[in-house]
Amino acid sequence: MKADASWGLHRALVKALExxxxIKTLADIIGPDRGATKSASIAMGAGTSHAWHSATFDGEEHRLVLELEADEQQLSIRALxxxxxxxxxxxxxxxPGHALxxxxxxxxxxxxxxxNGITRCRMFFKALTVSD
Structure with missing residues (x-):
């Protein structure tokens, strides 16, 4: 099996959201930090990756969790x-080195x-990648 795709997938997801x-307009920040002036945040949560391959390809199946937080008085978490x-x-x-x-x-x-008036949402995604 070739190099793990999870780090590249993580970086690509963050870049896409940023x-x-x-999303930027609705939520003042994309990232793990919540400051006193921030109304919302999105952070990568726990995830798993495991082999997904055959005789013709090497790949991985990824389970991804995004953690959303929002000040309900300022922002609807469902809209985000x-x-x-x-x-x-x-x-x-x-x-890099893989295809989504x-x-x-x-x-x-x-x-x-x-x-504290903070609403949370956990979002679950599944991704399949193959090595180039």
Missing amino acids: GDQK AALVIERLHDADFPI IELQFECSETYAADK
Whole structure:
């Protein structure tokens, strides 16, 4: 099996989200830090990768989790999640040394606002990659 595609896939996803103007407009920040002036954030959560191959190709199946947080008084978490799905579901972007075969939204979990007024959403995606 060739080099792991998960790090390249992670970087490509972050770049795709950071470059999306609709998401930037809706959520003041894309990234793991929540500051006092930020209304929302998107961060990569836990994920898994495992071999997916045959006699003719080497590949990996990736399970990805995105962690969204939003101040419910300023932003609808569901609107942000919809934009993330719009940007990533069936997306195609380069991953050095690999090809992205499929990227699919699978499901999400949205939680009620906590005592600080922060609403959280976990989004689950599946990706298939093959080595070049």
